[in-house]
Amino acid sequence: MSFAHDKLLEEVQKSLEAQGKGKQALSLVVIGGILVETHISLGHVDAGKSTLMGRLLYELGRMDERTRAANERNSTKAGKSSFSWAWSLDGTSEERERGITMDVALESFSTTKRQITVLDAPGHKEFIPNMISGASRADCALLVIDASTGEFESGFERGGQTREHLVLARSLGVAQVIVAINKLDQVQWGKNRYEEICALLRPFLTQSGFHPVKTSFIPIGAMLGVNLVACEGEDAKQLLEWYQGPTLVDLLDKLEPPARDITAPARIPVSNIFKGQGSGISVSGRLLSGVVQVGERLRILPGDETAVVKTIEVEEENVPWVAAGSNAILALVSVDSVQLAIGSVLCPPTNPVPLALTFTARILIFDIQVPIIAGAMVELFHHSRDVPASVSKLIATLDRASGKVVKSNPRVLAKASSAEVQITLRSTGSSTRPIPLEPYAKNKAMGRILIRREGETIAAGIVMEVLG
Amino acid sequence: MKLVNRFVDKHGTGHVTLRPEDDEDMWHLYNLIQEGDSIRAPAIRRVQKISSTGSVDSQRVRLNLTIKVTRVDFASSAAPSTAAPDDAADGSSSNQANATTALHISGPVTVENQHVRLGAFHTLDIEVQRDVRIEKFEGWDSVALARVNEAIVPGKGAEVAAVVCGEGTAAFCLLSQHMTLVTHRLSLPVPRKGSASGATQHEKGLNRFYATLFESFLRHVPYSNVGLKAIVIASPGWVRDSVYDYMVAEASRRGDKVLQKALKDKVVKVHISSPHVHSLVEVLKSPEIVSQLKETKFAREGIVLDKFFKMLGTDEMRAWYGPDHVVLAADRGAIGTLLISDDLFRASDPVTRKKYVGLVEAVQQKGGEVVIFSSMHESGQQLLLLTGIAALLTFPLDVEVVEAEEKEEAERIRLAKEGEPDGG
Numbered sequence: 102m103s104f105a106h107d108k109l110l111e112e113v114q115k116s117l118e119a120q121g122k123g124k125q126a127l128s129l130v131v132i133g134g135i136l137v138e139t140h141i142s143l144g145h146v147d148a149g150k151s152t153l154m155g156r157l158l159y160e161l162g163r164m165d166e167r168t169r170a171a172n173e174r175n176s177t178k179a180g181k182s183s184f185s186w187a188w189s190l191d192g193t194s195e196e197r198e199r200g201i202t203m204d205v206a207l208e209s210f211s212t213t214k215r216q217i218t219v220l221d222a223p224g225h226k227e228f229i230p231n232m233i234s235g236a237s238r239a240d241c242a243l244l245v246i247d248a249s250t251g252e253f254e255s256g257f258e259r260g261g262q263t264r265e266h267l268v269l270a271r272s273l274g275v276a277q278v279i280v281a282i283n284k285l286d287q288v289q290w291g292k293n294r295y296e297e298i299c300a301l302l303r304p305f306l307t308q309s310g311f312h313p314v315k316t317s318f319i320p321i322g323a324m325l326g327v328n329l330v331a332c333e334g335e336d337a338k339q340l341l342e343w344y345q346g347p348t349l350v351d352l353l354d355k356l357e358p359p360a361r362d363i364t365a366p367a368r369i370p371v372s373n374i375f376k377g378q379g380s381g382i383s384v385s386g387r388l389l390s391g392v393v394q395v396g397e398r399l400r401i402l403p404g405d406e407t408a409v410v411k412t413i414e415v416e417e418e419n420v421p422w423v424a425a426g427s428n429a430i431l432a433l434v435s436v437d438s439v440q441l442a443i444g445s446v447l448c449p450p451t452n453p454v455p456l457a458l459t460f461t462a463r464i465l466i467f468d469i470q471v472p473i474i475a476g477a478m479v480e481l482f483h484h485s486r487d488v489p490a491s492v493s494k495l496i497a498t499l500d501r502a503s504g505k506v507v508k509s510n511p512r513v514l515a516k517a518s519s520a521e522v523q524i525t526l527r528s529t530g531s532s533t534r535p536i537p538l539e540p541y542a543k544n545k546a547m548g549r550i551l552i553r554r555e556g557e558t559i560a561a562g563i564v565m566e567v568l569g
Numbered sequence: 570m571k572l573v574n575r576f577v578d579k580h581g582t583g584h585v586t587l588r589p590e591d592d593e594d595m596w597h598l599y600n601l602i603q604e605g606d607s608i609r610a611p612a613i614r615r616v617q618k619i620s621s622t623g624s625v626d627s628q629r630v631r632l633n634l635t636i637k638v639t640r641v642d643f644a645s646s647a648a649p650s651t652a653a654p655d656d657a658a659d660g661s662s663s664n665q666a667n668a669t670t671a672l673h674i675s676g677p678v679t680v681e682n683q684h685v686r687l688g689a690f691h692t693l694d695i696e697v698q699r700d701v702r703i704e705k706f707e708g709w710d711s712v713a714l715a716r717v718n719e720a721i722v723p724g725k726g727a728e729v730a731a732v733v734c735g736e737g738t739a740a741f742c743l744l745s746q747h748m749t750l751v752t753h754r755l756s757l758p759v760p761r762k763g764s765a766s767g768a769t770q771h772e773k774g775l776n777r778f779y780a781t782l783f784e785s786f787l788r789h790v791p792y793s794n795v796g797l798k799a800i801v802i803a804s805p806g807w808v809r810d811s812v813y814d815y816m817v818a819e820a821s822r823r824g825d826k827v828l829q830k831a832l833k834d835k836v837v838k839v840h841i842s843s844p845h846v847h848s849l850v851e852v853l854k855s856p857e858i859v860s861q862l863k864e865t866k867f868a869r870e871g872i873v874l875d876k877f878f879k880m881l882g883t884d885e886m887r888a889w890y891g892p893d894h895v896v897l898a899a900d901r902g903a904i905g906t907l908l909i910s911d912d913l914f915r916a917s918d919p920v921t922r923k924k925y926v927g928l929v930e931a932v933q934q935k936g937g938e939v940v941i942f943s944s945m946h947e948s949g950q951q952l953l954l955l956t957g958i959a960a961l962l963t964f965p966l967d968v969e970v971v972e973a974e975e976k977e978e979a980e981r982i983r984l985a986k987e988g989e990p991d992g993g
Contacts, residue, residue, distance in 0.1 A: 195811070
């Protein structure tokens with residue numbers, strides 16, 4: 102079954118309207134961070150993101166009793182019983198051994214009104230590239246905060262990951278955020294503690310560009326399952342004394358999916374490649390815009406190859422087509438696996454993404470110690486790809502509010518300033534491979550970039566013009 | 570490199586004969602030889618003879634040719650030659666075995682002999698263990714002589730091997746005093762974890778990656794070479810630990826005693842923030858490495874460059890870059906440390922070279938320190954991106970104030986000049 106493109110659009114439109122009355126789909130990235138040393142062996146260093154998601158999946162019936170029991174048994178055997186909930190998301194042996202999330206885990210569940218794809222992002226500083234890859238696939242964020250004494254502060258102060266994660270998520274286009282204050286059970290469900298944290302976070306969220314209307318706060322106890330689906334029982338007693346608000350699931354139901362651009366040409370940045378069932382290669386990624394249907398031929402960029410979509414899988418179900426905003430798994434045929442790499446972009450052959458070696462961008466510089474000068478070495482992050490690059494030219498510093506040029510050809514870019522710069526990719530090996538990029542004005546999701554240096558995010562920006 | 574002889578008088582005229590021994594020497598020669606110089610080196614040339622009957626007889630003749638340089642080409646190919654690790658076992662000869670760099674010098678012949686006419690073009694392929702005589706067109710300046718002195722210090726070759734790896738990617742680098750050679754790059758797709766693919770594919774992919782990395786390690790890292798001081802395994806996350814553990818396990822499984830010993834004695838694991846080759850700069854800054862390699866040139870370069878960036882953050886008025894600004898700072902005697910890339914001395918225009926040599930000499934005269942960065946190192950590459958020249962000043966100077974002063978000065982001179990003809 103395949104449609105002509107305009108017919109397909111009509112069909113998609115219709116079904117999306119129907120969906121609007123029923124369950125709306127959206128994806129949610131779970132973020133939050135901690136301040137940790139490079140080497141940690143054991144102990145609770147995390148805010149409890151994976152534990153929260155594991156528990157939530159269980160409460161909503163997405164994880165069966167058997168899996169839960171198996172995780173509990175095995176984690177107890179390994180002497181890490183407190184990680185039993187997290188194990189359902191932290192699947193690799195290394196993650197389990199170290200007790201932290203290293204790569205993004207993707208799960209899905211549905212509440213009464215929403216079909217939600219969850220991306221459980223790592224909180225550890227080392228794995229921010231993976232967190233970026235996850236956050237660039239999401240519409241909304243769930244920020245998990247560790248309320249226990251000292252932990253929140255260390256995660257929030259300079260160098261802590263909470264700030265960086267929030268700023269990153271916002272820079273990647275995430276506009277709605279739920280702040281879940283976790284581990285309140287460890288501070289005896291203190292109302293003061295909860296309010297203290299909220300008061301500290303609120304100005305920061307606004308400052309980072311999150312609209313107060315689109316942010317909400319909620320106290321939870323993930324390990325005990327308090328206030329996730331329901332707020333009742335013995336464990337919740339202390340909380341109920343002062344809290345009568347919504348549960349986490351109630352808040353998830355209220356998240357608004359952003360407008361999707363289905364008429365634009367299709368763009369899928371590949372975030373994972375693996376062997377699917379049967380022959381062929383499966384890739385997973387988020388459709389940023391447009392629609393893709395089974396049987397369609399897609400161009401793989403960078404490169405000269407194309408592939409044919411054999412099946413499309415969304416939420417573990419085969420579907421005939423997929424529209425912008427969905428995280429899908431595409432099974433591709435008539436292509437060799439060497440043509441695909443994590444970070445490649447799939448697009449229609451008639452409307453390819455421009456390839457860029459040099460481009461101009463407007464960037465917002467974060468709180469950095471060493472200013473940026475022309476020729477500075479950086480790493481450029483765009484969806485799941487990171488490449489070495491240099492800031493080749495400082496074109497102008499801009500006024501943060503109005504975007505007007507303050508000074509042309511500045512010598513240095515200091516912290517917290519806004520600027521227009523030219524960025525050039527650096528060669529890896531004998532030749533430099535260009536990467537697919539689109540100006541922000543043409544495709545918002547394809548035009549967002551992040552700039553990091555020596556393990557620290559120094560700027561976020563949007564692509565203005567691809568110079569070739 | 571061996572110095573065969575040197576005849577240079579105090580004015581800088583004369584010639585130097587050198588015998589290159591390894592890759593790095595080729596790099597030195599590339600930096601020494603400039604357009605216009607006279608080079609004498611052995612060459613093989615095809616000579617055609619037309620006999621009286623008109624038949625053409627072509628012969629390859631080995632002869633010494635002297636040419637006037639019009640072009641110098643340096644190529645360091647990342648693809649390694651067939652050097653096996655076995656060769657590396659016998660010390661110095663390994664350097665010849667895996668010579669991966671080539672130096673070609675072309676120009677017209679300036680000394681005639683019975684086979685080659687004057688003015689005929691020839692391209693000399695500089696080979697190891699073949700003497701090269703260099704006569705400078707502009708005379709030997711201090712920078713060139715310093716380079717010769719540096720080049721003839723014996724006992725070199727690759728000093729540090731580094732494996733920069735991430736999940737699924739690895740780059741093998743050999744660092745010597747003046748060069749970083751990326752001998753091999755590796756990139757394997759490792760499926761990421763995910764409910765769809767399951768954890769097993771991820772683990773399988775990782776194991777395949779470790780196995781490939783191990784094989785490449787054997788081939789590209791001369792781990793048994795006594796001159797090799799350290800083998801650095803650098804990565805973000807914990808990849809380096811897994812890689813190291815895998816290699817140790819694999820070496821003991823194969824019963825490779827030499828490798829086991831090398832892994833135990835030489836491996837240093839260093840944390841870096843990204844799996845790209847440019848993170849080597851971070852490696853050279855890390856305390857584990859600095860303490861071991863303080864004396865080496867590349868570590869020194871890394872430290873100085875880091876100092877410059879830090880200064881830029883703390884006191885912008887004491888960290889200047891760009892040729893024009895640095896010259897202004899030098900005029901004011903403000904330079905404490907001059908960072909300059911050797912790329913600038915390779916300028917084909919002798920005037921430009923002279924300008925930079927003059928600058929170096931001026932700074933040295935005033936007691937400043939000069940660090941000449943090798944553009945074959947990562948730190949040198951980064952300096953090149955910053956125009957190739959930078960300086961740490963001894964006292965703060967405001968660029969804008971200095972520029973304004975210069976403008977005033979220029980204006981004054983112009984006015985004075987204009988005034989002269991009026992007066993006279």
